[in-house]
Amino acid sequence: MSGFFSAIAEAISAFLRLIDPLCGPAGVFRWFASDTLLACGDSGWGDEIAIGFLVTASLALATLPIGLLLGLFIALAKQSEERSLRLAADIYTTIFRGLPELLTLFIVYYGLQIVVQNLLSALGYEQAIEINAFFAGMIALGVVFSAYCSEVLLSAFKAIPRGQYEAGYALGLHEGRTMRLIVLPQLVRIALPGLGNLWMALLKDTALVSVVGLSDILRQTGIAARVTKEAFLFYSIACVLFLVLAFLSSIAFAGIERRVKRSEVGR
Numbered sequence: 001m002s003g004f005f006s007a008i009a010e011a012i013s014a015f016l017r018l019i020d021p022l023c024g025p026a027g028v029f030r031w032f033a034s035d036t037l038l039a040c041g042d043s044g045w046g047d048e049i050a051i052g053f054l055v056t057a058s059l060a061l062a063t064l065p066i067g068l069l070l071g072l073f074i075a076l077a078k079q080s081e082e083r084s085l086r087l088a089a090d091i092y093t094t095i096f097r098g099l100p101e102l103l104t105l106f107i108v109y110y111g112l113q114i115v116v117q118n119l120l121s122a123l124g125y126e127q128a129i130e131i132n133a134f135f136a137g138m139i140a141l142g143v144v145f146s147a148y149c150s151e152v153l154l155s156a157f158k159a160i161p162r163g164q165y166e167a168g169y170a171l172g173l174h175e176g177r178t179m180r181l182i183v184l185p186q187l188v189r190i191a192l193p194g195l196g197n198l199w200m201a202l203l204k205d206t207a208l209v210s211v212v213g214l215s216d217i218l219r220q221t222g223i224a225a226r227v228t229k230e231a232f233l234f235y236s237i238a239c240v241l242f243l244v245l246a247f248l249s250s251i252a253f254a255g256i257e258r259r260v261k262r263s264e265v266g267r
Helices: 002-019 028-032 046-078 083-098 101-122 133-159 162-170 175-212 217-228 231-266
Strands: none
Touching: 028 046, 046 083, 046 133, 046 175, 046 217, 046 231, 083 133, 101 133, 101 175, 133 175, 162 175, 175 217, 175 231, 217 231
């Protein structure tokens, strides 16, 4: 079984190397920086930076669904008729919007490890547990993103007229189908600009995870800068890569907004 998973991991790695925009067969560094410090292979730092680019993009994409799902549940709790749910949601958002993201990362990275270790010790498992930096970053950024996301979604919920819910009930739809067929499509359209801004902030916040050892863009370019003494060059490369991610994200969100508007007109 372990050999099967190893084969899958190797296949995924080979595919990622093939489509790598920096050091892949059609990569920018491979074609235009082969004789510089950004060269791919043993002669330059291209491979390391390419790995950091992949890690940063993967972390942001892995965090997004966690933050959206948590944010949706928190927004629903905030407008619940149950007072305890509203109070719990308010406490959650106050904590994670008030704490600095870096401090939240440290608490998750070190605190979650202690909690898991104590739970396993209570079950008789005494071996040391170490939380993966990628997983810790995903959880920490996810809870921060969800706290802000819940406010965006809550505002979108409040912008949907109550009559939309009542129309669904009048058609014989139960609450779940009313939410899925009537409310959520409108919610996406209203909340999309705010969610786009939060996504941009999430992309920037991924750089914080470098402090716990994750090999993202900032960490890889920082190591290269210290070794080569070419700080301006490598930090400029980091700026360009983050701007590339932001530019691609802007294109993606603009496409989603156009599609949502077309579907709204079609109705």
